[in-house]
Each structure stands twice: as C-alpha cells, then as structure tokens.
Amino acid sequence: MTTTETHNMTSDINRITERSKARSKLITHGLLILFALIMLYPLVWLAVSSLKPSNIIFSDTSIIPRHFEWQNYTHGWAGVAAPFKVFFANSFVIAIIAVIGNVLSCSFVAYAFARLDFSFKKPLFALMMMTIMLPMHASLIPQYILFNWLGWVNTILPIVTPKFLAVEAFFVFLMIQFIRGIPRELDEAAAIDGAGPIRIFFSIILPLLTPALVTTAVFTFLWTYEDFLTPLIYLTSIENYTVPQGLRLLQASRGAGTWGAMLAMSLLSLVPMFIIFFIFQRKLIDGIATTGLKG
Amino acid sequence: MSKTQNISKKQNGVAFLFLSPWIVGFLVFTLGPMLGSLYLSFTDYDLFSAPTWAGLENYAKLGSDPRYLTSLKVTLNYVLFSVPLKLGFALFIALILNRGLRGLGFYRSVFYLPSLLGGSVAVALMWRQIFSYDGIINQFLWSWFGYDAPSWITNPDYALSTLVLLAAWQFGAPMVIFLAGLKQIPQDMYDAAAIDGARPVQQFFYVTVPLLTPIIFFNFVMQTIGAFQAFTPSYIISDGTGGPADSTLFYTLYLYEQAFTNFEMGYASAIAWVLVAIIGLATMVSFLSAKYWVHYGDEG
Numbered sequence: 001m002t003t004t005e006t007h008n009m010t011s012d013i014n015r016i017t018e019r020s021k022a023r024s025k026l027i028t029h030g031l032l033i034l035f036a037l038i039m040l041y042p043l044v045w046l047a048v049s050s051l052k053p054s055n056i057i058f059s060d061t062s063i064i065p066r067h068f069e070w071q072n073y074t075h076g077w078a079g080v081a082a083p084f085k086v087f088f089a090n091s092f093v094i095a096i097i098a099v100i101g102n103v104l105s106c107s108f109v110a111y112a113f114a115r116l117d118f119s120f121k122k123p124l125f126a127l128m129m130m131t132i133m134l135p136m137h138a139s140l141i142p143q144y145i146l147f148n149w150l151g152w153v154n155t156i157l158p159i160v161t162p163k164f165l166a167v168e169a170f171f172v173f174l175m176i177q178f179i180r181g182i183p184r185e186l187d188e189a190a191a192i193d194g195a196g197p198i199r200i201f202f203s204i205i206l207p208l209l210t211p212a213l214v215t216t217a218v219f220t221f222l223w224t225y226e227d228f229l230t231p232l233i234y235l236t237s238i239e240n241y242t243v244p245q246g247l248r249l250l251q252a253s254r255g256a257g258t259w260g261a262m263l264a265m266s267l268l269s270l271v272p273m274f275i276i277f278f279i280f281q282r283k284l285i286d287g288i289a290t291t292g293l294k295g
Numbered sequence: 296m297s298k299t300q301n302i303s304k305k306q307n308g309v310a311f312l313f314l315s316p317w318i319v320g321f322l323v324f325t326l327g328p329m330l331g332s333l334y335l336s337f338t339d340y341d342l343f344s345a346p347t348w349a350g351l352e353n354y355a356k357l358g359s360d361p362r363y364l365t366s367l368k369v370t371l372n373y374v375l376f377s378v379p380l381k382l383g384f385a386l387f388i389a390l391i392l393n394r395g396l397r398g399l400g401f402y403r404s405v406f407y408l409p410s411l412l413g414g415s416v417a418v419a420l421m422w423r424q425i426f427s428y429d430g431i432i433n434q435f436l437w438s439w440f441g442y443d444a445p446s447w448i449t450n451p452d453y454a455l456s457t458l459v460l461l462a463a464w465q466f467g468a469p470m471v472i473f474l475a476g477l478k479q480i481p482q483d484m485y486d487a488a489a490i491d492g493a494r495p496v497q498q499f500f501y502v503t504v505p506l507l508t509p510i511i512f513f514n515f516v517m518q519t520i521g522a523f524q525a526f527t528p529s530y531i532i533s534d535g536t537g538g539p540a541d542s543t544l545f546y547t548l549y550l551y552e553q554a555f556t557n558f559e560m561g562y563a564s565a566i567a568w569v570l571v572a573i574i575g576l577a578t579m580v581s582f583l584s585a586k587y588w589v590h591y592g593d594e595g
Contacts, residue, residue, distance in 0.1 A: 028391060029398070035388075036405045039464070043412075045431055046421045105316040118310035128317065131325055135524050135574055137547060137567045141554055142331030143324060145342065165320025172317065197309045226415040228527045229547075233555055244416035248531065251420060263424065266417035273412055281404050284411065288468055289475035 043270075050267045054260035069260060073268070076261035079246060080253045081238045084265055087246035090235075091225055094156050094242060098224040099217045101163030102171055106216060107209060109166045110175030111201050115187065131169045144233060158234045159227075163220070171216045174287065178212035179205060215287040218280045222273060243269045336564035346561060353565035363566065365541045366549035372455060373545065374522040377462035382514055384466040389473035390503075403474065407467035419461070419531035423448055426457045448532060451542035458528050458543060469514040476510035477503070508589040516581050523574050526551070546570060 053069045077084045112118065113125055147158040166172055182205065190200050206213075228244040235241055241249065247269060250262045277284065311318070336353055340346035357363050388406060392399055412418050425431050428446030436442045447453045480503065488498045529537065529545040537544030537552075550570070554563035 025396065028394075028396065032391065032396075032402055036402065039406060039409060042418075042421055042425055042464075043408075045425065046417075049424075105320070108313045108315075109317040112310045112313035116306050116310040116313065118305055118307045118314075124314070127321070131321065133520060133574075133578065134325070134329075135520070135571055137524065137550060138332060138571045139325055139328030140332075140550075141335065141560055141564050141567060142328035144554070145331070145560070146323075146328070148342065162320060162324050164316065165324060166317040167320045167324050169317075197306060197313075201313070222411065226412075228416050228530070229551070232530075233551075244527075247416045247420060251531070251534070259424075262420060266420050269417045270412055270415065273415070277404075277408060277411055281407075285403060285407060285471050288407075288471045 046263060046267050046270075050260065050264040052260065054258070072260035072264035075258075076250065076265035076268070080249050082241070082246075084243070084246055084268070086239060087241050087243045090156075090240060091242040091244075094159055094231075095221045095224040097156070097160045098163045099220045101160055102166075102168060102220040103213050103217055105164050105166040106168070106171040107175055107206060107213065108201075110172045110179055111197075111205055113172070114176045114179035115184075115200075115205070116197060128169050128172060131167075132173065140233075147234065153234055154236045154240060156235075156240075159224070159230050163224075168220070171220070174216060174290075175209060175212045177290065178209060182208050211283070214280070215283050218276060218283060219287065222276060225272065332564040332567055335561050336568050338561045340560040340564075341558045342560055343558075349561060353562050354569075356562065357565065357569065362541060362544065363549060366537070366544045366546045369455060369537075369542065369544050370523060370546040373458060373462075373525065374519060376456075377459045378515065378518045378522050380459060380463040381466045381518060382469055382511070384463055385469035385514070386473050386507075386511070388466070389470045389477060392470075392474060393477040403471065407471055410465035410467035413461065413465035414527055416527060416531055419528045422457065422461050422528070423532050449539050451538075451540040454532070454539055454542045458525075458532060461528050462522065462525070469518060472514055473507070473510060476507050480506045505590045509591060512581070512585055512589045516578060519577055519581070520574055523570065523577070 050072055051068045051070075052072075054072070079087070109128075113121070113128070143158070144153075147153055150157075152158050152161075186204050186208075187200050190204055195203070225242075226244065227242075228248075231242045231245050232248075235245065238249070247262065247265055250258055250265060335346060337349060337351070338346035339349045339352075392402055396402070409418075426447040427433075428449070430447075432447065433444045436444045445453065447457050484502050484506070485498055488502050493501060524547055525545055526547040529543045529548050530551075533539075533543045533548075537548050546566075547570075550563055550566045553559045553566060
C-alpha cells in the first residue's frame with residue numbers, strides 16, 4: 001500500500017466519521033426539539049383551549065380552534081365576585097412595592113457584609129446564610145399572630161413589610177457576590193477624596209450594582225406575583241385578592257360554563273411572566289447559574 | 296490619624312446602620328417568630344383566648360393523628376420520587392446540551408421556562424385539567440391506544456403521581472445550574488484523560504461525574520428542602536382538601552388547615568417545628584454523607 005493510498009483511506013475514514021458525527025448531531029437536535037415540544041405542549045394546550053367554547057374544550061382535541069371564543073376572556077375578566085382587573089391591580093401593586101423593598105434593603109445589607117468591617121461579622125454572616133435554608137413555616141404562625149395583633153390582616157402590609165427588612169437573604173448573598181467583584185480601588189480612591197462609606201455606597205457601589213439589582217427585581221417580581229400561600233393567609237376580602245386568589249375563586253365557583261373562563265384567566269395571568277421571561281431570560285438564567293437560586 | 300488607618304478600623308456605627316434592616320427583620324420576622332412558635336407548640340392556642348400550657352401534648356398527639364401521619368407519608372413519597380426524577384432529567388438534558396450543540400441558548404430557555412411558571416396557580420389549574428378524566432392525556436390514550444384510562448386527578452392511586460410529574464416538568468432550574476457546573480470542568484482534564492486512553496464513557500465516570508458532585512450535592516439539598524415545603528400544587532389540584540382520600544395531603548397543606556381553618560395554633564406550631572426538624576435532619580444527613588461521595592477541589 002503506498003502512502004497516497006493510506007492517505008486517501010484515512011481521509012475517507014475522516015469523511016465518514018465527519019458524516020456520522022453530523023448525523024448524530026442532527027438526531028440529537030431532532031430529539032431535543034421533540035422533547036421541547038412535549039415540554040411546551042401543556043402551555044400550548046392552555047392557550048388553544050382558552051379560545052374554545054367550554055362545552056367542547058375536552059371533546060375537541062385539535063390544536064387549531066375552529067373559531068375563536070373570546071367570550072371566555074370577557075366572562076373571565078368580569079370575574080365571579082370582583083373583576084379580574086382588580087386582582088391584577090392588587091397583584092401589581094404588591095409585586096412592585098416588594099421589588100422596591102428588596103432592592104433597597106438587600107443592597108444596604110450586602111454592602112455592609114461585602115465592604116465594611118464590623119464586630120461579629122463572621123457569625124452574623126453565617127446566621128444570614130442559615131436563614132436561606134430555613135423553611136418559612138417555622139415562623140409562619142407567630143408572624144400571623146403578630147400581624148393579626150397589629151390589625152394588619154387583610155392589608156398588603158404583612159406581605160410587603162418583610163421585604164423592606166431584607167428577609168429574603170439569598171438576594172443579599174447574590175449582591176454580596178456581585179460587590180466582591182467590584183474593584184476595591186474605586187472605593188479607596190473615593191475614600192482618599194474624602195467620601196465616607198455612605199457616599200461610597202450611593203455614588204460608586206449602587207450604580208455598579210445595577211445588574212444584580214435587576215436580577216433581584218425580576219425574581220422578586222415573579223415570585224411575589226405568583227405567590228399563593230401568603231395572600232391566601234393574609235388577604236381575606238375579595239376586593240383585596242391577588243391574581244392567584246382570583247383564579248382559585250374561579251375554580252371554586254365551578255359553574256359548568258366556567259372552564260373556558262378559568263383557562264382564559266390562567267393564561268392571562270401567565271402573560272406578565274412570559275413578557276418578563278422574554279425580556280430578562282439571560283439575567284434570570286445567569287442569576288440561577290451563579291447563585292443557585294431556586295428559580 | 297491617616298485615612299488608611301481609618302479604613303482598616305472597625306466601622307461599627309455606619310456598618311450597623313447599613314445592617315439595620317436585616318437585623319430588625321431577622322429579630323422580628325425570623326428569630327422572634329421561631330422562638331414564639333417553639334413556645335406555642337407546647338400550648339393550646341386558638342388565637343382568641345390566651346394560650347394555655349399543654350406540655351408535650353401536641354407532640355404526643357402527632358403520633359396518633361392519622362391525617363398527620365398520612366400527610367407525612369404523602370410528603371415523604373413526594374420528596375423521594377420528585378427530587379431524583381427532577382434531578383435526573385436536569386442532569387441528563389444538561390449533559391446532552393453541554394456537547395457543544397448549536398442553539399444551546401434556545402434549548403436552555405425553552406427547558407427553563409416551566410420552572411419559572413411552575414409554582415403558579417395557573418399552571419396547577421392547567422395540570423388539573425390535563426390529567427382529569429376527559430383531559431388531554433386520556434384523549435390521547437383513548438384515540439391512539441383505545442385505552443379507557445382512569446381520572447388521574449380523582450383516583451387516590453394516581454393523584455400524587457401527577458404532582459410528581461408536575462415537579463419533574465420543572466427540571467429547568469437545576470439543569471441551568473448543572474450546565475454552569477459542566478462549563479467549569481476544564482478541557483485539559485478531558486485531554487489528560489484522553490491521553491491516558493480513557494474512552495468517552497470512562498471520561499464521563501472518572502472526570503465529569505466526580506467533578507460535578509459538588510453541584511449534584513447542592514442541587515440535591517436545595518431541591519429536597521424545597522420539595523418538603525411544596526404547597527400550591529397540592530392545594531389547587533386537590534381543591535384545597537388534600538384529596539382524593541388524602542392522597543395529596545401535603546405536610547404544608549395539613550399545617551395550613553390546622554392553623555388557618557381550625558385555628559389550632561399550638562398544634563400547628565408543633566407540626567411546623569417537626570417539619571423544621573425533618574428538613575434539618577435531611578440536610579444534616581446529606582452533609583454528613585457528602586464526605587463519602589462529594590469531591591471538592593484538588594483532593595479529587
């Protein structure tokens with residue numbers, strides 16, 4: 001066998017392995033796409049069914065609705081005891097106040113842990129990290145008793161007040177990690193110019209912390225918006241209900257014609273989350289990847 | 296005194312000013328209530344009359360409360376099945392995505408989306424419809440296989456499985472963490488293994504798996520803690536009852552019922568503290584086991 005023949009053979013083998021590699025990649029893509037479709041199918045089903053008349057939602061399995069039944073949306077929006085616009089307004093107000101609370105309080109606390117030197121720093125940090133793992137149920141009942149005693153039940157205060165007190169420690173952790181990445185020379189230069197810790201925080205750290213603040217804001221909004229247990233416990237009259245409670249109300253009312261309305265409002269309730277997901281997907285995924293937030 | 300000395304000195308005043316939100320929050324919303332619920336767990340308290348001391352009565356009652364024991368069993372089953380299933384999916388898909396495929400960002404987003412939405416009431420309602428007697432799953436089973444399947448939601452044998460599936464559907468968040476971990480594994484490790492003659496399968500078991508164990512451990516602990524506290528899906532799918540026949544009575548649902556429907560605040564506090572103890576124990580056991588299978592850094 002001459003060298004050229006060997007050379008031809010190896011290049012043939014290379015070509016074959018190249019081709020089989022390409023084929024296996026194609027198969028992987030095909031399987032992944034199939035799997036993605038199965039994963040997303042429930043959501044597609046929800047969207048399609050929300051546009052079908054209630055009596056055929058279950059008998060008609062086609063993916064394309066024969067005609068659009070917008071009535072589901074108008075009925076659902078009108079709600080059972082209060083219109084959904086009230087629930088949406090309540091949910092948004094609570095979520096936005098919660099965002100402001102978490103962004104402010106967590107960034108203050110993170111700055112102290114990341115940059116300032118103080119007594120008992122290590123034990124306090126350990127204590128704060130421990131609260132990340134602590135189940136909320138341990139403090140749920142006395143918190144309720146406290147808020148009940150304060151007369152705050154059936155107001156948004158029990159839901160939003162803790163956010164102004166940095167109770168969600170993983171956001172503090174996220175920001176500490178971020179601040180540690182900001183060069184200390186910036187602080188030191190400002191200190192030489194006579195700036196104290198408070199000025200350094202507001203004029204140097206806070207602006208540079210923006211990416212972590214956005215991540216915190218997005219997760220806080222989503223989690224507060226979809227939270228069910230806390231409003232269920234604290235918001236007792238229908239005009240104060242949030243969207244998840246409004247959906248539960250539709251479920252409990254259970255008229256034969258409400259299937260469509262319930263699915264329509266379920267989908268509508270997911271729309272703000274979809275929008276936030278599409279705008280901030282990179283931030284969300286990076287946030288989870290770097291700190292292991294629960295997502 | 297020079298500036299540098301100022302910086303190196305403790306800045307207690309200003310530091311505690313910045314820390315004050317957390318300190319107040321920790322005392323008022325975490326430590327105080329935890330001690331409060333520990334005290335209440337030894338009392339009878341209905342929120343309207345003063346608590347009366349009951350000693351260990353509440354804890355003793357747990358052992359003979361059939362619904363409590365059911366909720367414990369249901370929750371343990373849920374944790375035992377949902378966590379490995381979810382992490383298995385997460386790891387499997389992450390490994391496939393990590394092979395330098397094009398469109399990684401797209402797949403990652405698509406698979407992540409369910410875990411972002413999954414905790415919501417809307418998704419739980421959707422899940423209930425999909426697995427109901429005339430839901431889409433049974434439509435398929437009937438029209439493709441002619442199989443007249445039961446109602447998954449209202450059958451005590453299957454209802455919990457639908458909740459396990461709902462949890463598995465949300466494998467995206469741990470998958471993202473696995474992907475980040477896989478990216479951290481340096482290519483030289485694989486190159487070195489290849490030079491030593493390791494085949495892809497061997498590379499997987501001797502390079503990928505050991506180096507990924509800290510991430511597997513982290514995901515395992517966090518998902519376990521989370522699964523013990525699941526509430527919304529069980530509440531929505533069972534219509535707030537934990538039914539059928541208490542087959543989806545999650546621990547937290549029973550806790551909620553005792554505290555906020557029956558106003559048995561003392562008893563509910565005992566239930567809550569046992570949950571803290573269980574989660575603490577599960578976490579501790581995980582950490583103790585870690586030294587046998589989790590590889591950190593160079594000791595590998």
